[in-house]
Amino acid sequence: MRHDGRQENQLREVTIETEVLKHAEGSVMITFGETKVLCAATVEESVPPFLRGSGKGWVTAEYSMLPRATNTRNRRESAKGKLTGRTMEIQRLIGRALRAVVDLDKLGEKSIIVDCDVIQADGGTRTASITGAFVALSIAIQKEMAKGTLLDNPIKEHLAAISVGILPTGEAVLDLDYEEDSAAAVDMNLVMTEAGEFVEIQGTGEEHTYTRVQLLEMLDLGDLGIRELIRLQKEALEALVFPAYETVSAKEIVIATNNPGKAKEFEAIFGAKGYTVKTLRDFPEIPEVAETGKTFAENAALKAETIAERLNCLVLADDSGLMVDALNGQPGVYSARFAGNDHNDAANNAKLLHELTGVPMEDRTAKFHCTLALAAPGKETLFVEGEVPGRILSIPRGDNGFGYDPLFYVEELEQSMAELTADEKNKISHRSVAIKRLSAVWEEWQEGK
Ligand SMILES: O=c1nc[nH]c2c1ncn2[C@H]1C[C@H](O)[C@@H](COP(=O)(O)OP(=O)(O)OP(=O)(O)O)O1
């Protein structure tokens, strides 16, 4: 009988609470009896220098204990200015353990760092850390997969860790608490995989030795404990769904535009398809992307790809403009800054009228062009285009729309774009033509690589 009434092959009560932190990509509060460890996994889009350009990712861990995790206060290692040997040893062990079950090639050039912070210590902090860290890592990876930023699951199999030992009575026991651990004759930490293989065995006698028979007895107990821990890990992970991510990919779309006129049109068109539209006005912290490209496609890609990387999600961008035949296709990609001043519709329209002074109506043919770029991190960008023909009026007409709409006459409707209602414009505009083409190829693109 053990001091807390457990059987020799019985774990303490183990709980695994997932998603306990707002910011970390994966987080877990794990308890082994009175031992409590907070595990937080962070995904970073970079790797240590020795892996750069290799296509391989990295998984590592840090371990630390809060001052009052123990019955007397320990000075913080940050206050001491250096890590103790014990801390270094444990965090390396956690990192090694996790890397044993992750295919770093499949992870690609990303790093996952799992921070294990012991809130309360009552023996087995490293084994609880490894067991919890694996779950936090799995959550972070599942989210990457849900977002489409990881295509293939790099986790090869489950992994957990447990302590076993020999009490002074000679009895082999599973999952020692602090009281048992400090008196134990032999103390052993086992890190094992779901397949029953070992990653690490740390077994030491303390003023005692142990026999081969006792070693096998401890390994058997450990095996039992690991199986139970893996069952609990799976239970915790299976209970998780990622509804937020499903909504982001299925029902929400981010459009990399600052133009309120475009935003309204996208909202109307995608809203009718059941999407919520977010634009850069929802992310005021993101600086404007410089449109340094020479083509609509280059600029659309610049906007979509920069923002997709930044927000780590699917992003659509629009680069559009007016192409006037009598001006050899100008202002084209420079439409927004035709009059020099970016985004000044009145000045742009005035300059357009000035440039076309004396040009007769039959020679004032033009078209609106729109290139859409759909980008996701790690994916090749998809492009579609749309155009609508028209003529440039000599007097602005109508108050709807934006940009050059008051000067753009749509012959078949016998109205300027600015005289059309939003619905009417959205049926015929260059943007709506492009969006229709996008819907036709979107799914195929999303399923492909
Ligand atoms: O339906 C339209 N009706 C009237 N004018 C339009 C339209 N579509 C584009 N245009 C003009 C406005 C702007 O002068 C330029 C787009 O420049 P472009 O860089 O693509 O957009 P932008 O800088 O206003 O917003 P953003 O880059 O944040 O999406 O073409």
Ligand SMILES: [Mg+2]
């Ligand atoms: Mg622009």
